[in-house]
Amino acid sequence: MAEHIITLVLSGERLDVTTSTPFVVALRDLLYEGDWELLKEDMKKKENIMKEVQTCEKLEKVVHLDETVYEPLIFPEFQEWLREENITPKDFKNVSLKGLYDLALEYADRNLYDIAHDIIKFMLDIDENYAPAYELKGSLLVEQGKIEEGIKFLDKAVEIDPWLVQAYASLGEAYYNLGDYEKAIHYWERELEYNPNDKITYFMITEAYYEMNRKDLAVKALERLLEIDPDNIPALYQLSQLYRELGNEEKAREMEEKIMNCKPKYPTELEPWARVMLKHGRYKEVAEELEKIVESSPLNTLARLLLVVPYVKLGQIDKAREILDDIGQNNFWYYYGKKEVLDELLTEEEKRACGIS
Numbered sequence: 001m002a003e004h005i006i007t008l009v010l011s012g013e014r015l016d017v018t019t020s021t022p023f024v025v026a027l028r029d030l031l032y033e034g035d036w037e038l039l040k041e042d043m044k045k046k047e048n049i050m051k052e053v054q055t056c057e058k059l060e061k062v063v064h065l066d067e068t069v070y071e072p073l074i075f076p077e078f079q080e081w082l083r084e085e086n087i088t089p090k091d092f093k094n095v096s097l098k099g100l101y102d103l104a105l106e107y108a109d110r111n112l113y114d115i116a117h118d119i120i121k122f123m124l125d126i127d128e129n130y131a132p133a134y135e136l137k138g139s140l141l142v143e144q145g146k147i148e149e150g151i152k153f154l155d156k157a158v159e160i161d162p163w164l165v166q167a168y169a170s171l172g173e174a175y176y177n178l179g180d181y182e183k184a185i186h187y188w189e190r191e192l193e194y195n196p197n198d199k200i201t202y203f204m205i206t207e208a209y210y211e212m213n214r215k216d217l218a219v220k221a222l223e224r225l226l227e228i229d230p231d232n233i234p235a236l237y238q239l240s241q242l243y244r245e246l247g248n249e250e251k252a253r254e255m256e257e258k259i260m261n262c263k264p265k266y267p268t269e270l271e272p273w274a275r276v277m278l279k280h281g282r283y284k285e286v287a288e289e290l291e292k293i294v295e296s297s298p299l300n301t302l303a304r305l306l307l308v309v310p311y312v313k314l315g316q317i318d319k320a321r322e323i324l325d326d327i328g329q330n331n332f333w334y335y336y337g338k339k340e341v342l343d344e345l346l347t348e349e350e351k352r353a354c355g356i357s
Helices: 023-033 036-043 047-059 075-084 100-109 114-128 129-144 148-160 165-177 181-194 197-210 213-229 233-245 249-261 267-279 283-296 301-315 317-330 330-346 348-353
Strands: 002-009 015-016
Touching: 015 047, 023 036, 023 075, 023 100, 036 317, 047 317, 075 114, 100 129, 114 129, 129 148, 129 165, 129 317, 129 330, 148 165, 165 181, 165 197, 181 197, 197 213, 197 233, 197 301, 213 233, 233 249, 249 267, 267 283, 267 301, 267 330, 283 301, 301 317, 301 330, 301 348
Parallel strands: none
Antiparallel strands: 002 015
16 A cells, blocks of 8 residues: 655645555656557556646656666565556556566666566566567576576567577577587577677587587587677687697698787787787787887776786886786786796796796
């Protein structure tokens, strides 16, 4: 039952704000994409709700009603309010479920899977053919390790909507986790049919072929990626590694040359670019680029750690030691996880000089 909170006087008219008011705004935002008219069409027989809507519409003449009115929205409390107001899924005729989908994702991101699944159930109670709800449930189940159960929901999603790209991505991940690499590749290729510019998927296909010991096909997957993104540094780097494993040193060097003609634009490009540049003795260029990055982002630990190598090679041992001491004290596990980069690029004598054991 709604409780009175405060009475406002607006242009001589008394407006009662109650405990229901924030929930009505949330209802509008979550299920009607901010549209009062669609909400009123569905709620026209709900006297209490219509009264709240009238109050909100009058309030909006002087103040903007947005998520600050109801956040943080606790979904179980929202559901309880719906029950108190005798609002059921069959009342929702003109809704959009995207807001609920996003809310379920927010709960899942906070590892509150039970509530996320409750929201998905609510979506399916409203529309049993809402494919994104099946996709989300299947994806979350896969994420939780319930892979075979998740696959059933993902299959249902693509049965309802064969163009639902994210479902193919999740099916690929599910079968990859089961070790069925051929099926994983099948679904990732289906994903690329609808979204050929999804660069991450090419890497996933490459990894699956690698697990199958089909390095030749792994190469082809990355070559396809380079057709749409010729300067993709991680792809060029991985290709150089694959060509080398296949005994094609000429192609491996060709990929490295291309990397050295690029500049890293994204965080994922920094390490492979630096590795190749440092391998070929381009110490000064790497130091200058990394110093710019550290200057603009002082907390970029990877850039600072990579700086150790050119500093040592250029004889700036004190600078290298200073970085290592700081990272060792404040980010020991990060340093430990990335130590192999230093092991690969520095000699034993150089490591001793800057205190790496």
